[in-house]
Amino acid sequence: MTRVAYLDPIGGLSGDMLLAALLDAGAPRDVLDETVHALGVDARIDVQRVERSGLGATHVDVVTAARTGGRPARALRERIAAAPLPEPVRAPALEALDRLAVAEGSIHGVEPSDVVLHELGGDDTLVDLCGVLALLHALAVEKVACAPLPMGGGLIAGDHGPIPLPAPATLALLRGVPVVGVETAGELVTPTGAAIVATVATSFGVMPAMTLRAIGYGAGMRQHPDRPNIVRVVLGDAVEIDGAPGGPRVGEVVVIAANVDDLVPELVPDVLEACLAAGALDAWAEPIQMKKGRPGLLLRVLGRPEDERLLAETLLRHSTTLGVRVQRHLRYELDRAFREVQVEGRVVRVKIGLLDGRVVNVAPEHDDCAAVAAAAGRPVKQIWAEAMAAATATLTPAEDADDPAR
DSSP states (O other): OOOOEEEEOOOOOHHHHHHHHHTTTTHHHHHHHHHHHHHTEEEEEEEEEEEEEEEEEEEEEEEEOOOSEEEHHHHHHHHHHOOOOHHHHHHHHHHHHHHHHOOOHHHHSOOOGOOOESOOOHHHHHHHHHHHHHHHHHHHOOEEEEEEEEEEEEEEEEEEEEEESSSSSHHTTTTSOEEEEEEEEEEOBBBHHHHHHHHEEEEHHHHOOOEEEEEEEEEEESSSSSSEEEEEEEEEEEOOOSTTTTTTTTEEEEEEEEEEESOOGGGHHHHHHHHHHHOSSSSEEEEOGGGGGOOEEHHHHHHHHEGGGHHHHHHHHHHOOOOOOEEEEEEEEOOEEEEEEEEEEEEEEEEEEEEEEEEEEEEEEEEHHHHHHHHHTTTTHHHHHHHHHHHHOOOOTTTTTSTTOO
């Protein structure tokens, strides 16, 4: 089964809060200690039980030597790359650090390779990044989902002076991630927490269907007047959601969309084909009217949540848009199967849609029909009809519905 972790940032999200929540959910403490040792940093991990708004939680304090001045991001990267860490820990840790460097570089106008980290340049950043990923690995988590992240307001002191909240680096890291503004003052989501969730989370929104196995509460230091300063981690095994008894399955899909008014029409099929090749379930274009009365296109790509980032990047790369929108939906789905039939001595694949074990849809693959028609010199509609008849003839009485073609 697929082990799932759902992050519920009730009071915010930071690296040490995630460490605490994962330990509270049952992750082994010795894995965290071994990670600190592997990094070769001088750090002490203090773990204690606390209470936030009447809820028992775990608090983690990563105590490291004080630093003066900044530290190049590449120095932290070299430390992670050289550490004897499992590859499922090292690779995402490097990715998260690279995200931090890119975010800081975009803010200060420097190349990521030249970024100097000030507030984030300490060994505690290394422990947070690698520690969280090591605990997720120890818990055998294969998929991470996250609720929308709460964004507080106000100002916070930085090495260069007062910084508006949410911190610019946090916002840069969370592009494409659902966030929600709240009245709570202060920094609720730190750049380190944002880098981690942007790296590991494959979906955002409501809790996915799972068989619940463990719950962990990680506490921050501050006390908020309107919400407990905790992040909750829910661990479980993913399950398929069924509809009504004997009905279709319910699956989750994402729709990635973009409006364009500068895409050469001849290139539209290439964009859609690229998205389909990247794993989209479907991709299409709709004519729309855009600002200043310009004719445009609405490009839509349908896919699975785990393919969201790849499909978004594919649409950005192959079209002319500068950004895409993402929506998540539930979709009722028939069970599917494929059969092969012979028409004119050639194979035609036929897609079968099943509901409670009975066939309710039969659809010959058009491309196969077109290829047979071209080879035989016959109309595609005739090949399609013969493939339909051949497939229907193979159905058993238990499979056959009143109207298998409907």
